Amino acid sequence: MGSNDPIQMDRAVIMARLTDSSTDSYYRWAGVEIAHLLRPHILGPWRRYGPDHDRTALVDINTDLYPEDEFAVP
Numbered sequence: 001m002g003s004n005d006p007i008q009m010d011r012a013v014i015m016a017r018l019t020d021s022s023t024d025s026y027y028r029w030a031g032v033e034i035a036h037l038l039r040p041h042i043l044g045p046w047r048r049y050g051p052d053h054d055r056t057a058l059v060d061i062n063t064d065l066y067p068e069d070e071f072a073v074p
Contacts, residue, residue: 014042 027034
């Protein structure tokens with residue numbers, strides 16, 4: 001995600017929504033334990049890159065020019 005302003009994220013609220021019975025049952029119907037799957041991404045650590053960040057050192061970035069998710073997902 002990107003924004004010109006800081007994005008407020010509340011890990012507890014996100015986890016509560018993922019473990020809500022309707023959300024949980026929806027994903028479990030498809031065989032996905034959504035809270036377990038997303039927990040590492042929600043709990044962090046999160047990386048923040050400002051406009052002054054040197055992006056030349058970043059590797060393995062998923063872009064629309066070189067999409068990786070189409071090929072990396074089983």
